[in-house]
Amino acid sequence: MLEKLVEIAWEFWAVLSEMAPYLLFGFFVAGLLSVLISAQRVERHLGGKGFWPVLKAAAFGVPLPLCSCGVIPVSASLRRHGASKGATASFLISTPQTGVDSILVTYSLLGGVFALFRPIAALISGVIGGLLVSLFDRGREAREIDDSARAQPPATVTGNNRFIEAMKYGFVTLPADIGRALLVGLIVAAAISAAIPENYFADVLPPGIGQILILMLAGIPVYVCATASVPIAFALIGTGVSPGAAFAFLMTGPATNAATIATIWKVMGRRTALLYLLTMAGAALAGGLLLDQFLTARQVHAHVGHGGWMIPPLVNHLSAGALLALLAWALAGPLVRRFRPAAQPAVSNGQTTTVLRIDGMTCTHCANSVRRALQECPGVKTADVDLTGNRATVVGADYDVSGLVQAVERLGYSARAMDETA
Known part of the structure; x- marks a missing residue:
């Protein structure tokens, strides 16, 4: 038992140290994007009908580190402030699948081909889903837009405050949002690698489309964020799952789960929710089949085995320690605030x-x-x-x-x- 726990701990640290430098850099870039691409800025580009707003919505969504729970209220706000239903659906589909932090983590563990394939698939699926919604769900288009909300000017942050806000988001807010899921993902990945023999699933699961369908269906009802799902996909490939099947899990896990579908049904309507689910399932299946045509599990493991020369091992281990400390600090924040007396808001006469x-x-x-x-x-x-x-x-x-x-x-x-x- 102790020997198995040591093996799990070793696998945990190995995956953590491999991804830590890239994830820390991803936090930095995500922080910059948070002030450069705000929801208010996105809103100004998503009005009108047709293909162009749908494409821009998907393009805006791909680099943003928004999970499926966080993207729903943002999408609802975009809708209220003038975005078309198709553009809102496009943003809703493309955003939770990936983000700049998860793209860099994907590169660190799964290689450049996989890291490039994920955002391209997110962009294409967002555009397809947005166009389907524009075509088949045109009802109540004008009635759902809140003109009074649209008229509100966005708050602006300038100068050095923008950089401070960016770093606060990248190294405080974002780690707090994904920290718990990331640690769980790393533990699950370590347990899979330690408990399941290499290539086990290659003999147990049906090859080709059957394997992709199983992993896709496994990812749809559960939630795992775009970054935390990467170590799990890496571990699954190590146990015999094809890259295409792992991709199907990476696509559906972050973007679809029971709570997300129910909320989209409530906020955007039944037809949009069904089109969302249909788009995600179809894109995951098609993307998995396509990826398996030019990427093998051996190539993925070759990247990890030979790609480490780019970053010295000492830097990997120091980055892993820094990342653990950052996550611990971020996750401790809510506990500290829970026991701190809440500040009373200033109330003037008549308020x-x-x-x-x-x-x-x-x-x-x-x-x-x-x-x-x-x-x-x-x-x-x-x-x-x-x-x-x-x-x-x-x-x-x-x-x-x-x-x-x-x-x-x-x-x-x-x-x-x-x-x-x-």
Whole structure:
């Protein structure tokens, strides 16, 4: 038993040290993208109908490190601020499949071909899904756009504050959002590598399309983020799964799960949800079959075996230690805030404070989307969202509490007023 635990720990560290330098750099780039490609900037490009907004939506979504839970409220906000249904669906499909951090991690473990194939597949599937929605789900197009929300000017951050905000997002917010899932993914990958013999699945699972279908179906109902799924895919390839089947898991795992489909059904409608699921399943199957035509498991392992010369082993190990420390710090933050007394918002004469209980938020992107939706409600001065406590505190005058609840529910969450004071 002890020997097996040591083997799992060794596999965990081996995969972590291989991906750590790339993931740390990915955090840096993701931070820069967070201030360069904001939701407000995306909104300005996604209005109108036709192919061009759909293509731009997919292109915007590919590099953004948004998980499937975080992309839904962002997509709902894009929709309310003027994006077409097709462009919103395109963004919704392409974004959770990959991001700049997961692309770099994919390169570190699975090689350049795989790392290039993932974003291309995300882009193409986003465009196809967006066009299908534009073609088959044209109902209520104009009615769902909120003109009052669209009129709100975005807040701007300039100068050195932009860089500080970028680094805060890249090395605090993003690790906190994906840290738990990443550690679980690494542990699962290490356990698979230690417990399952090499090439075991090559003899157990049917080859070709059968293997791809099994991994695709395994990925659809469960959730694993785009970055955390890469070590699992790497371990599966080591146990005999084809690169195409691993790709099908990488595509469906981050982008489809029961909660995501249910929320899309609620926010975007039944037809869009079905088209979303159909697009993801079809793209995963077609992409897996295509990837298996020019990439073998041997080539993937050759990349890991011979690609390490680019980064000295000492740098890999130091980066792994730094990444673990960063994840520990990020994950400890919510625990510290849970026991810290909450700051009371400043309330002027004539203003009221309302506390909302909000269920369904899972990451910082969720909290930011809720905050923005509440601040856009008439009469609201400030809105503070506590992700850990699942609540939002709203301060203002002459606002409609039912309007606050509706603004949150339009993003796919459930909300109710808990308290109101003068």
